Amino acid sequence: MRKTHVGWTVAAMMLALLLASLDQTIVATAMPTIVSELKGMDIYSWVFTSYMLTSTTVMPIIGKLSDMYGRKLFFLLGLGIFMIGSALCGIADSMTELVLYRGLQGLGAGSLMPTAFTIIFEIFPPEKRGRMQGIFGAVFGMSSVFGPSLGAYITESISWHWIFYINLPLGILSFMILWFSLTETRAEGYMPKVDYLGAGTMAVSIVTLLLGLVFGGKEYAWTSWQVIGLFGASLLFLILFLVMERKASEPMLPLTMFRNPVVTVVTLVTFIQGIAMMGGASYIPLFVQGVLGGSASNAGYILTPMMLSLVVGSTLAGFAMRKFSYRTITVAAMAVISLGSFLLTGLSVDTSSLEVTFSMIVLGLGIGPLMPVTMTAVQGAVDASQRGVATSSVAFFRSIGGTVGVAVMGAIITHHMTVSLADKLSGISMDGAVLQDPQALLQPEARAAIPAPVLSVLQGALADAIAYVFLFGFIAAVIGVVISFFLGNSRLETRKQSMKSQPVGDSSL
Helix, strand or coil: CCCCCHHHHHHHHHHHHHHHHHCCCCCHHHHHHHHHHHCCHHHCCHHHHHHHHHHHHHHHHHHHHHHHHCHHHHHHHHHHHHHHHHHHHHCCCCHHHHHHHHHHHHHHHHHHHHHHHHHHHHHCCHHHHHHHHHHHHHHHHHHHHHHHHHHHHHHHHCCCCHHHHCHHHHHHHHHHHHHHHCCCCCCCCCCCCCCHHHHHHHHHHHHHHHHHHHHECCCECCCCHHHHHHHHHHHHHHHHHHHHHHHCCCCCCCHHHHHCHHHHHHHHHHHHHHHHHHHHHHHHHHHHHHCCCCCHHHHHHCCHHHHHHHHHHHHHHHHHCCCCCHHHHHHHHHHHHHHHHHHHCCCCCCCCHHHHHHHHHHHHHHHHHHHHHHHHHHHHHCCHHHHHHHHHHHHHHHHHHHHHHHHHHHHHHHHHHHHHHHHHCCCCCCCHHHHHCHHHHHCHHHHHCCCHHHHHHHHHHHHHHHHHHHHHHHHHHHHHHHHHHHHCCCCCCCCCCCCCCCCCCCCCC
């Protein structure tokens, strides 16, 4: 039987993952041009939201299906759907079409990410898994660094359509290489049962939760019947899902998996990691642009130090796993995140760009190591039959953590701005949108129209609000440090320590 060609397989998966992760960032700088051509400013945010919704929802489902039917099938299927979505995005004639096609892209991307990390675990011997997981984790950091600049370059030099079309030749190349380089064996006579009810109730619960978080505090008040109804529906379908999973012969998310303390601790840690990562990515640019008065490009570039240090941290953790336990690395990483978050609680109108940059580097150095460590730890803690769903759960809870974190942080900013400015600007006639929505400070025309004394007060209030946001992040990170101590003494095994490890090039997945 033809064996897996590891080198070509790794190259193809890295290329596919780079494309999928780039599409989370490359679109941002092209959106002003896209909106000017397609119109539809009222659904601007849904170009990002639809991608996030579908990619997050599909992760745990694809993880389980890949355990049942094979990793290669769902990686190639996801890549195919991603390329179809990319082609459709490129020919979109309206913002509504673009939103729908971005959702299709997200379905493909959500299939690629967890499946790739599972394949890496299974084609490499134990002593190389950590290093490879670290390198693959660094791909996501690189996309965040280069995505916005690449999007701006393609939009200005060619056309915004090509930020999507570029995925086609590269995606086809990845597809063809993986088709021939990756081989997997299947157990004869095994006829798995798909838990359709479990998949359906899980999907509805996830989608309604994410929609509630997206709408809350923006389109609708947190106490509105729309938002409360979405959260209530999410809870109802979650309960139905848990009831069905206890009775299913092939549960979509085996609840017994969480009896393993490693899986439970990793789930909580990745949730907190998502809060830290998305908090920094969302609110540091807001501080730079809204408080320091930087341009949109300045606000985007300020994330580069954090993403570069994330890449460094992820890569170094891949090597560190050969010498230290998962607990040691996770506790250290969470402690560094705590330090970075603590430094950011000191943000004020007098904070310099250099101070912000240093704090971001520290935060990135803490976030980075958790990318490979959590994946590798949970993969080693479960049976091969649950490896796909376990891996996808890590990516899923990181994404959910980021979404929940950004929603909570947004609520903190809105509340603090409203309360603070009600006192400081009492008696002054101002646009209510400026007082309650700090995004108004990012618009040059609106900013120029604000009297200097009032602008100073607004900047101070926004700086204080963002500092409170990172106080929330600091508390979450400290909790993460405590949780990490319960990870146990498990560590990456070497080939000598485990006779069950597969040699490089083994075709069994």
